[in-house]
Amino acid sequence: IVYSNSVASMVKLLEMEDALLENLSAYANELQEKLETIKLYEQLLKKRPRMKSYEAAEEYVANPLNALALLRRLQQDWPKWLKYIKADSLQLEQMEERLKQAPSKRDLRNAVSKLLHLENFYDLETSHMIKGLLLEQQYDAQLDSVDCFALGNYLFRRNAFSRSTHWYRNAIRIYKEPYSKIYSKVYGVKLHKIYRQYARAIANETYILEKPKDKSTQEWAAAGAIVTRLVEDAKNKDIKRLIEQYLAGDEQIFIKDRARLRVKPTQLQSACRAESPTPSSSNLYCRYDRESSAFLKLAALKIEMLRLQPAVKLFHQVLHDKEIATLKQWSKEQTNWSSTSAVKSYALPADQLRLVDKLNSRIADMMQLDIAKHQELHLLNYGLGAHLGDPRCKSNSKSKHVACQLQGNYTKQATSSRQATMLFAASTVPLGGAVVFPKMQLTLKLPKGSALFWSNLNAIGKRDALANYVICPVLVGSRW
Template sequence: MRSSKWPLSLVMLLTCQVLLLLLIRQVRGEESHCTSVAGMVKLLDLEAQLIDNLEDYAVELEKKLETVRRSITSLRLENDKARSSTEEYLSNPLNSFSLIRRMNRDWMIWQLYMEDPIGLPQVEKIQELREHMPTNTDVEEAVTALDRIQNTYGLKVSHIAHGLLNGKQYNVSFTALDTYAMGQILFDQENYLAAASWLYQSIVLMEVYKLPAPLELSKNEVQMVYAETLLKLNQNADALKVVNIALTDRPHDIKLLMKKSEIETLIRTGTKSAPLLKKTLQVQGTEAPTAYQMGCRGQFPASTDGRLHCRYNSTTSPFLILAPLKMELVGLDPYMVLYHDVLSSKEIEELQGMATPGLKRATVFQASSGRNEVVKTRTSKVAWFPDSFSPLTLRLNARITDMTGFNLHGSEMLQLMNYGLGGHYDKHYDFFNQTNSNMTAMSGDRIATVLFYLTDVEQGGATVFPNIQKAIFPQRGSVIMWYNLKDDGVPNTQTLHAACPVIVGSKWVCNKWIREREQLFRRPCLKKRL
């Protein structure tokens, strides 16, 4: 009796393959193309390779086409010669033999030549490069990022599709393939209102621009998805109009006729779709913006506090007596200051060069699991550097001490971060507020945050404090510093903050979280447990 068990060698082989696939997926998950502008640069290089490969394919096609056309000319000349004087031609035994031989052998060779596939090396090259291309997850993240930009800044879908971003026109626009992908994925995410807007834009673009082969998009297909989306929004009458318009082009299409009958039944019986999600019921652009959205849009009122001022700071450390820093007092609760012209262009370029090769997807500490995890609320890539990594990091930490007056011993490493498409960090606190946690047991909680802006950002990317209505927009070479804890060491909930989505630009920042334990003699009014 034959055993039903698989051979051990086969089981081991399959196990290795599964583990390899999981490892590849994990690595590619960390790659996350759209979460960093610096990380997307290599996609352009990859696309250039694909275009070169397609050109090689075209060359192979042209070679074959040239061979065929050249042969057609000679073959037709011989055939025309024979048909012009058929009897005379065929009466010659040489011509007769040649005709029989050609018909028996040459055309078999031509059949094989025509069946022979062209460009197999180029096809294999694309397959080889596929593992470095964006995945479906990457596309979904990019769709979510664009939807985040639209909602945060109150933009119109039609404006985005035509390159009008937050009031500024750019020389770029979407194709119907772009808008259709947005609509499809938002539909799958059950964000039907946003999906409907993007699908409508697809239909509008298809009326104006025709997509080249082989990328043609079926207008009928888009109309069907659009009608389905309208049904999800309980807009049955509008869905019926869309189907009727589609039927004018394809009056005998079975799917369209069945969909029309289905919608007419819904209208006649007054049936509605399932209850819609809250996010779908919201009418974009009509609801009052939240404090966070107002901050991102630059709509916070100007401060009238006369105590806030600008000055040259020469007192925090002895070194500042010789080289004072431009300091702007931004807030008192929490204490928050903005330093200007802290970093030179050369230092910024060096920091970016250090970080780019090692950028990885940013994570957030989750108290529930006790570890750092990738989350949708933070989309960027980071690289960490010990204080003694290079002369530059040593200088940077000395400068932080000069600005804050704090002892950096026991504090966290420098973190360099680059934001990508719609990159953001949702509302959060920097403090842990966990007395017995491993995160605070050794060095205490995060007493202060120091955030360097390495680049200007053309649009978006502000650091917003919604509870105190403060928004700091990135300025190349500047630094924002604030206290996360009150004088008695209690976490200050006024420090709730967020990094607004980047609309246009590459946002680079570098931050340092300073721990409280070593500040015992720098700020003596801390928790008694210290």
């Protein structure tokens, strides 16, 4: 169309410009609303404490709630912010470059899996977890509605419908203004989506858990398909109304109902939760060792005898703060850690760290054994919810059980080539992380700077099954 050759045609251009002006005004309002949304998220992030030291940062991410929320934000939320802003700037280029190093989806799935494992292992209440209440200890950490929705979805996709309902329910309860604007407009997590997913979980939970004895599998499968179809066909407003009626009661109702269905903990879970007391013995004692070497006359070893057969000893204050700092600083400079989904490990090189020979000499005094001067030592740092060892895993076993796979190469239990084990604690773990000897009914929390020694062989030189051990999942803290 040629507009310049007709006044009438030019009128159409005025109409077009008026429409464009309306579009521009609407877009300006949208930008203002977007700016307000960005400012809102900025305020939300500023609530997270700023870390002034490496130790403070490590303590912050050692809390699994903080770790999960951080991983999920960087893996899911920040890319969505880039998409939401849609503007060319140096800041965005820098953000895009940094996000190339963001956690992968696999990393996030792993973090979700570990947090849910902690929930199940320590029998944590979902509504308490999202507020930072872990084993009756209150922490400055919390999960938001999007975190809860992600955790619920993970369980739902794995057919753990009953457990997923607790996360969906809490996602709904804490979906509040003003942050609901961020959830819906930036993340695409709208409240009606959570309502519908919660309804799906309830329907599937009922279908799986409550099959009548007089119904065949085929009949019950057909019934389940009908219920699922009803949920899918229902209108959002109807689902919202029914869910709100269902949630009208106090959260304590759901907590009590969940407690009623709780399964009895295993022996290992009871030990890790400190629910099963360690048996005491009148034969045990504490003493100072000043005789094993000339050096000990100046600096005696503080020894707590925990068991006589097999020998289990706890040495106090044998790894000093300066030595721990040296090991951690050295670890920051390394790039070739060995790792599993549970821990990162590095063999300490004697040719690079003078501390290794010093530690080996100390170990020789402590164990009263003739060990090689350059005995290989390993530095380990545990991941989110990590644990090692399992009484079901035998030495050199090729079991496919997840607990045995986590055991990896780091806790090969008491083989014929290992006469004894010395385990140093380079940190104190606030919650979880206890060392358990299931067959001895012995549960130990190691203080920072201590070392645990035990014999792996019995009197005839064979592997002692009593020496099999487990390190409980770390709930809060960084275990070194």
